[in-house]
Amino acid sequence: GGGGGDGTSRPERQVIAKARPREIFHKRWMPRPDRAWRSAGARSGVSLADLKARINVIEEGYEFFLAYAAQGLTDDAASRAGVQLRDYLERFGAALDGLEEVFRPYLPAGDATDAALRVLKRDAGASRALVGLVAGRESVSSELIDNLNASIHVRALLTDVFVLAGPVGV
Numbered sequence: 001g002g003g004g005g006d007g008t009s010r011p012e013r014q015v016i017a018k019a020r021p022r023e024i025f026h027k028r029w030m031p032r033p034d035r036a037w038r039s040a041g042a043r044s045g046v047s048l049a050d051l052k053a054r055i056n057v058i059e060e061g062y063e064f065f066l067a068y069a070a071q072g073l074t075d076d077a078a079s080r081a082g083v084q085l086r087d088y089l090e091r092f093g094a095a096l097d098g099l100e101e102v103f104r105p106y107l108p109a110g111d112a113t114d115a116a117l118r119v120l121k122r123d124a125g126a127s128r129a130l131v132g133l134v135a136g137r138e139s140v141s142s143e144l145i146d147n148l149n150a151s152i153h154v155r156a157l158l159t160d161v162f163v164l165a166g167p168v169g170v
Contacts, residue, residue: 062092075139123157
């Protein structure tokens with residue numbers, strides 16, 4: 001009674017319909033964070049707050065880039081958003097530096113984790129290279145930022161971060 005073809009109840013479907021896609025993913029399919037992973041991270045000297053801060057910088061940067069791309073600017077020098085853009089590019093690139101090692105203490109040891117972190121390192125490196133290239137340009141248009149956002153490297157990075165952050169609970 002009241003269930004949908006996907007195994008959800010009517011109230012659950014209403015909550016899901018109002019939630020953001022990431023919230024849906026975390027509520028329905030992600031296991032609860034293992035406390036042993038969190039304590040291992042704390043013992044490593046890498047704080048969970050640092051990991052959360054880096055993830056926030058990446059998410060905020062991507063969202064700012066989307067907004068900047070929508071403005072249709074031909075040059076970043078002519079607007080306040082252009083000054084902000086340079087700051088977001090710098091912070092985004094810095095957040096990627098060594099990101100895989102910030103995740104490591106909060107994930108279970110093993111071959112699967114090692115492989116996933118190698119993928120994250122590769123995708124972060126490719127994204128960092130593109131961000132550095134864009135940041136080094138004298139002029140940055142909305143179109144260029146739109147192409148950065150559309151880059152398979154940046155999209156893969158975001159996916160990596162969301163997949164790895166789920167089990168950590170951040």
